Amino acid sequence: MKTLNTDRRQLMKTAAMAAAGSLVTGxxxxxxxxxxxxxxxxxxxxxxxxxxxxxxxCGTGCHVQVGVENGRVVAIAGDKAADVxxxxxxxxxxxxxxxxxxxxxxxxPLLRKDGKLVEIEWDEALDVIAQRIMKSPETFAFYGxxxxxxxxxxxxxxxxxxxxxxxHIDPNARLCMASAVTGxxxxxxxxxxxxxxxxxxxxxVLITWGNNPAEMHPVLFSRVTDRRSRGxxxxxxxxxxxxxxTTDAADDYLEMKPHGDVAIALGIMHLLIENDNYDKSFVxxxxxxxxxxxxxxxxxxxxxxxxxxxxxIAKYTPExxxxxxxxxxxxxxxxxxxxxxxxxxxxxxxCMGMNQHTMGTAVNSLVHGVHLMSGHFGRPGDAPxxxxxxxSACGTVREVGTLAHALPGGRLVAKEDHRQQCEEFWxxxxxxxxxxPGYHTVKMFEQFTKPTSEGGDITTMFVQVTNPGQTLxxxxxxxxxxxxxxxxxxxxxxxxxxxxxxxxxLILPAAMWVEKNGVYGNSERRTQQWFKMVDPPGDARDxxxxxxxxxxxxxxxxxxxxxxxxxxxIFSVKDETGKEIPIWEFEHYYDxxxxxxxxxxxRQFTTxxxxxxxxxxxxxxxxxxxxxxxxxxxxxxxxTRFRFSAFDDPFVSEGQEFEFYxxxxxxxxxxxxxxxxxxxxxxxxxEYPFWLCTGRVLExxxxxxxxxxxxxxxxxxxxAYIEMNPQDAKAANxxxxxxxxxxxxxxxxxxxxxxxxxxxxxxxxVFVPFFDETKLINDxxxxxxxxxxxxxxxxxxxxxxxxxxxxx
Amino acid sequence: xxxxxxxxxxxxxxxxxxxxxxxxxxMTEVEIGNQAEHKLAIVVETESKEHDRKIWESVQQLxxxxxxxxxxVAFDEEIARERAPKAGASCTAEQCSIGGSxxxx
Numbered sequence: 021m022k023t024l025n026t027d028r029r030q031l032m033k034t035a036a037m038a039a040a041g042s043l044v045t046g047x048x049x050x051x052x053x054x055x056x057x058x059x060x061x062x063x064x065x066x067x068x069x070x071x072x073x074x075x076x077x078c079g080t081g082c083h084v085q086v087g088v089e090n091g092r093v094v095a096i097a098g099d100k101a102a103d104v105x106x107x108x109x110x111x112x113x114x115x116x117x118x119x120x121x122x123x124x125x126x127x128x129p130l131l132r133k134d135g136k137l138v139e140i141e142w143d144e145a146l147d148v149i150a151q152r153i154m155k156s157p158e159t160f161a162f163y164g165x166x167x168x169x170x171x172x173x174x175x176x177x178x179x180x181x182x183x184x185x186x187x188h189i190d191p192n193a194r195l196c197m198a199s200a201v202t203g204x205x206x207x208x209x210x211x212x213x214x215x216x217x218x219x220x221x222x223x224x225v226l227i228t229w230g231n232n233p234a235e236m237h238p239v240l241f242s243r244v245t246d247r248r249s250r251g252x253x254x255x256x257x258x259x260x261x262x263x264x265x266t267t268d269a270a271d272d273y274l275e276m277k278p279h280g281d282v283a284i285a286l287g288i289m290h291l292l293i294e295n296d297n298y299d300k301s302f303v304x305x306x307x308x309x310x311x312x313x314x315x316x317x318x319x320x321x322x323x324x325x326x327x328x329x330x331x332x333i334a335k336y337t338p339e340x341x342x343x344x345x346x347x348x349x350x351x352x353x354x355x356x357x358x359x360x361x362x363x364x365x366x367x368x369x370x371c372m373g374m375n376q377h378t379m380g381t382a383v384n385s386l387v388h389g390v391h392l393m394s395g396h397f398g399r400p401g402d403a404p405x406x407x408x409x410x411x412s413a414c415g416t417v418r419e420v421g422t423l424a425h426a427l428p429g430g431r432l433v434a435k436e437d438h439r440q441q442c443e444e445f446w447x448x449x450x451x452x453x454x455x456x457p458g459y460h461t462v463k464m465f466e467q468f469t470k471p472t473s474e475g476g477d478i479t480t481m482f483v484q485v486t487n488p489g490q491t492l493x494x495x496x497x498x499x500x501x502x503x504x505x506x507x508x509x510x511x512x513x514x515x516x517x518x519x520x521x522x523x524x525x526l527i528l529p530a531a532m533w534v535e536k537n538g539v540y541g542n543s544e545r546r547t548q549q550w551f552k553m554v555d556p557p558g559d560a561r562d563x564x565x566x567x568x569x570x571x572x573x574x575x576x577x578x579x580x581x582x583x584x585x586x587x588x589x590i591f592s593v594k595d596e597t598g599k600e601i602p603i604w605e606f607e608h609y610y611d612x613x614x615x616x617x618x619x620x621x622x623r624q625f626t627t628x629x630x631x632x633x634x635x636x637x638x639x640x641x642x643x644x645x646x647x648x649x650x651x652x653x654x655x656x657x658x659x660t661r662f663r664f665s666a667f668d669d670p671f672v673s674e675g676q677e678f679e680f681y682x683x684x685x686x687x688x689x690x691x692x693x694x695x696x697x698x699x700x701x702x703x704x705x706x707e708y709p710f711w712l713c714t715g716r717v718l719e720x721x722x723x724x725x726x727x728x729x730x731x732x733x734x735x736x737x738x739x740a741y742i743e744m745n746p747q748d749a750k751a752a753n754x755x756x757x758x759x760x761x762x763x764x765x766x767x768x769x770x771x772x773x774x775x776x777x778x779x780x781x782x783x784x785x786v787f788v789p790f791f792d793e794t795k796l797i798n799d800x801x802x803x804x805x806x807x808x809x810x811x812x813x814x815x816x817x818x819x820x821x822x823x824x825x826x827x828x
Numbered sequence: 829x830x831x832x833x834x835x836x837x838x839x840x841x842x843x844x845x846x847x848x849x850x851x852x853x854x855m856t857e858v859e860i861g862n863q864a865e866h867k868l869a870i871v872v873e874t875e876s877k878e879h880d881r882k883i884w885e886s887v888q889q890l891x892x893x894x895x896x897x898x899x900x901v902a903f904d905e906e907i908a909r910e911r912a913p914k915a916g917a918s919c920t921a922e923q924c925s926i927g928g929s930x931x932x933x
Contacts, residue, residue: 033831033859033871040833040869041862234897245895249837249866268888269895736833776881 072099072643073550074540075113076533077721079166079408080104080237081542082113083643086534088553093117093534102643104217104546110238112721115730119533120554122729124516126529127558137527142559142569142606148526150573152480152509157184157579161464161478165485166193166410166417168563169538170547171618173416175567175591176484177428182446183571183581183590187433187458188478190424192486193410193417194461195493198809199375200406201418203384206310206319206808207392208690209682210430210629211418214663215367215403216544216646220244222401223367225255225358229281229387230373230815232779234265235718237371237407245269257355259284259347260373261713261815262743262781272351275782278711278816279700280345282379284352285386286697287341290333291356292393299362299395303692306678307392310691319381319808320684321693332694344697359394365401366391371409372715376814380806382695389692398665398678408543409722415541419631419647420622424464425457429625433457445624447584460810461488462803465498472507482511484563485530489520490723490793493812494803496767499523513563516725519793530563531556537615539639545631545646545660549639552610564618565609572604593617629682630671700816701804704784708764708818710748711785714801715815717778720791728791740792742771742821745783749775754823761822762788767799770824786819830880832872836887837895842868848890857883 068089075082083102087095096117100107129145130137153160162180164173168191180189204211220226220243233241247254258270259281267273276284292298309329310321324332338349358366368391374383388404396402408414421428431438439453446452459467459478465488470476492498502508502523512521513528521527535556539549556562568591575582575589584590593601593612602608616636626633632648634657639645645659650670652658662668664678672679673688680690704711719737720727727733742762744754754760756775761768771788781787788797802817838845842863852858852870857879861869870887874880888896 033873037833037859037861037869037871040835040871044835044862044864044867044869238897242897245837245897249839249894251839265897776878 068094070097071551071553072102073534073538073553074411074542074548074644075109076116076119076411076726077112078237079410079413079543080239081411081540081544081546081548081644082109082239083548084109084113084116086117086553091554093120093554099643104542104544104644105239108239108242111718112727112733113239115727115733116533118730119726120535122516122726124729125557125560126515126517126521126527127560128529129559130527132525142561145526145528146569146573149480149482149511149570150577153184153570153574154577154579156479157186157581159477159479160184160186161188161459161468161481163461163464163481163483163486163488164189164191164416164422166191166196166408166413167485168416168422169412169536169540169615170415170420170622171537171539171615172484172564172567173412173420173422174428174618174622175564177420177422178446178590179567179571181427181433181453182442182448183574183579185452185454185581187424187454187456188464189422189458190461190464191417191422192461192488192491193408193413194423194809194811195376195491195814196372196409196811197375197406197413197418198423198811199377199380199384199806200370200408201423202319202381202806202809203388203406206321206381206385206684206691206693207388208664208680209684212414212545212631213403213405213543214398214665215400215405216661217243218400218661219367219403219405221247222365223254223403224364224401225257225366227257227259227355227366227368228266228270229259229368229370230261231370231407232260232264232266232715233369233371233407234269236409236716238718240407241266241269261711261785262779262787264779265718272354274347274351274355277344277346278713278785279377279379279697280347281374281377282383282386282695282697283336283341283344284347284355285383285390286333286336286695287338287345287352288356288359288390289386289393289692290336290341291338291353292360292390293330293333295356295360297360298393302395302397303393306680306689307692308685308687308689309694311694317807321691323685324694329692329694332696336697359390359396362395365399366394366396367401368404369407370405371407373815375406375809375811377811378701378804378806378813379695379698380811380813381808382693385691385693386695388690392690392692398662400662406543409716411542412540414543414545415539415547419541419626424460427453427625428622429627430629430631431625441628442625445621446590447586448590449585452581462493462498462805462810462812465492468508468510469498469501469505471505476505476508479507480509480511482513483520484513484566487514487518487520487723487725489518489523490790490796490798492803493798493801493814494766495796495798498803500799513566514725515560516729518723518725519796528566529556529558529560530566531560535560536562536564537613539615539619542644546644547633547639547647547649548644549636551640561606562609564614565603565606568614569604569606700813702765702802702817704818708820709784710819710821712762712764712800712817712819713781713785713787713815714790714797715787717789717791720789722791723793724791725793728793737791740771740789740795740797741774741777743774743777743779743781743787744821745781745785746776747783748786748821749773752821752823754821759824761824762786762797762800762819763822764800764802764817764819766802769795769797769799771795771797786821790814830872830874830876832880832884834870834872834884834887835897836868836870836893837897838866838868838892839894840892841865845892848892851890852887855883855886858887
């Protein structure tokens with residue numbers, strides 16, 4: 021390894037000090053203002069103005085104050101008035117303003133003609149799209165995102181399911197939290213966490229299940245570590261397949277085999293029953309026992325008696341769980357002992373580890389079951405809580421319902437009365453919405469990349485605000501094989517060139533973050549609004565506008581679905597005089613607040629599953645509000661921190677302490693599920709002897725399209741790598757920094773080796789982050805998915821490591 | 829050749845943690861930066877990752893330290909040179925047609 025030259029080392033030291041210093045007092049590449057000065061104390065100088073926005077990155081939903089001068093974002097401050105982050109930001113958040121100003125922003129529509137991309141005008145781009153849809157509306161698919169704003173997702177949803185009568189719309193959130201959705205629905209009959217971030221402030225024990233919040237949700241994790249710094253006792257137990265920065269802060273680390281979480285949850289419940297110290301009162305009053313139907317398993321399952329539950333779980337002794345999970349039996353007993361103690365409040369946190377899992381629905385349901393059975397539920401600090409990785413996976417995907425089977429407000433396309441209700445809200449002809457769910461993400465891309473002659477019945481795909489060319493599993497099968505299929509047409513709207521735009525036939529330049537109005541919904545049911553603050557570069561435009569403009573082209577071409585029952589355009593917006601505002605013309609798009617119109621239309625759906633939202637203007641005033649938000653007698657709007665608990669949830673019936681009012685058994689009870697452990701679909705063998713796990717790093721957000729353009733972050737983590745255990749490296753004669761080839765049955769990629777690095781996998785296991793578009797680990801991952809959520813398992817497959825010289 | 833930016837959290841205001849601050853000042857690999865209330869920014873520069881980890885562990889074990897958070901790590905200088913973000917002014921048709929340097933197997 022060469023030695024750094026002095027200048028470069030000094031640069032790195034300066035950047036490192038700036039990054040660390042920013043977490044302490046502020047001051048990185050953009051002029052960062054100390055968080056304590058935020059709100060009312062920010063230095064509004066000549067031409068400098070401040071406004072609030074949620075951070076663009078993860079699902080935590082931190083608020084920042086954005087300083088704008090001369091039409092540019094020039095400063096970022098943590099927002100002291102925001103309950104989520106109380107002025108704190110992580111290192112990505114401090115750099116969020118810089119994401120607008122990468123050198124290679126897309127600024128013109130680009131159409132591939134004779135193999136080359138050429139600049140075209142927007143009108144031509146819209147014509148190309150509309151003509152393709154008119155020709156074959158049923159083979160069109162829309163692939164969206166948990167980074168879509170709520171109005172963007174709602175517009176896409178209405179355009180597809182209402183306008184085109186086409187349910188082939190699915191978001192990238194299918195890849196990150198679909199199993200959390202199915203877990204919540206199977207258990208409570210309604211999606212999303214009951215608790216909120218206050219649980220982190222009040223728990224006595226925090227259990228992280230395959231989760232690394234120290235790096236992935238650092239501001240949330242700091243709420244816990246800061247309590248410790250104030251002298252409070254908070255026990256952290258990290259259950260994981262590799263040591264991480266979260267492990268470094270943990271009191272106990274339980275290293276499990278991949279898939280071991282299922283067995284651990286079963287083992288805890290076995291002991292609670294065996295030792296007769298589960299919360300009988302809570303279970304008798306508020307829970308049922310449930311298991312999958314033998315013939316055709318569904319999320320509803322079938323009722324089983326407590327005795328039957330006892331019989332089924334009896335085999336999951338600590339010793340069997342040790343064998344299945346690798347966690348010593350006495351540690352399983354320790355966990356069960358913690359849950360048996362109602363005096364200590366326990367919060368479980370999870371994210372991708374439990375969701376990207378072929379038993380994702382099962383393990384989510386089982387961990388809910390552990391909390392329900394032990395009564396660690398519904399008090400501040402007692403909560404099973406899933407986190408999201410994207411800023412509006414909850415708001416736009418789970419609430420607006422942009423999944424292939426869903427409608428806004430928790431309604432389902434498969435239910436006739438739900439379709440009818442939605443058609444009435446949208447003023448569309450009866451029967452407009454189809455009753456068969458569209459393709460989920462993996463199936464959608466299978467059908468897109470399969471030749472039409474072989475049954476590949478998706479021919480045109482519109483991708484907005486996401487990067488499937490890097491994030492799909494098994495890329496060689498699900499994305500790269502699009503190459504050479506002449507009748508397949510890929511449209512990508514994005515802000516920078518990406519792994520997806522490489523194969524695009526039409527690229528649309530998009531506005532991002534504070535270049536447009538927006539509304540997000542974060543991990544704790546908090547809906548957050550912001551206004552456009554600066555103009556996008558060149559001809560970059562809002563994604564909502566793109567959807568509306570395409571719809572209008574179709575309207576003009578005579579597509580009947582783009583007209584409502586009165587013959588009007590389905591996205592029609594009128595001014596005070598009743599005159600239609602041509603919002604499909606970009607020069608008129610901001611003549612009104614289109615976001616507000618769409619939000620108010622969407623809001624009427626939100627009462628159906630008690631996810632009530634307040635009027636748009638209430639969110640303008642707030643740093644977000646947690647639904648259900650209910651109007652009070654004095655006209656104010658009250659948010660809800662703890663659902664299903666009488667002390668806080670206005671929808672719990674009088675006289676009840678807890679009520680699960682969307683219970684699948686329709687008796688106000690939650691379901692405690694039994695699922696048998698089944699082994700992962702692919703395991704290491706002689707040919708492929710390592711477990712491969714993939715994930716994220718502190719410095720980069722998902723595919724790195726934004727953070728890799730921020731030089732301090734990119735310098736800090738410039739490349740993907742493969743984490744190896746020192747024993748494995750020594751056995752294979754692999755040195756620190758050496759480039760190796762990682763291969764699976766699906767593909768291979770080259771990576772430098774980091775031995776005993778930031779994360780420390782056990783022997784026989786390796787970890788690779790997916791942020792680096794030059795080293796696509798998803799060429800190697802598995803597209804096997806959970807049977808209910810259809811979410812793929814990125815956390816475990818079999819791989820081999822080959823020295824580059826040996827690989828040739 | 830690791831360079832790390834770390835944030836140390838103490839159980840008391842930094843000014844009251846003299847023993848730990850003295851120990852940090854004595855470490856030649858450590859440079860001390862900003863402080864606020866219980867938090868202190870430092871940069872650690874070492875000759876090997878093993879040494880880096882030992883320093884980090886030493887810092888964690890100092891009196892009154894409750895948490896050590898990494899703000900930034902310079903991982904590998906050779907890679908850092910090669911993998912800068914894509915360059916150029918606003919993306920042209922030519923740049924997009926070239927795309928990134930993805931490897932396909």
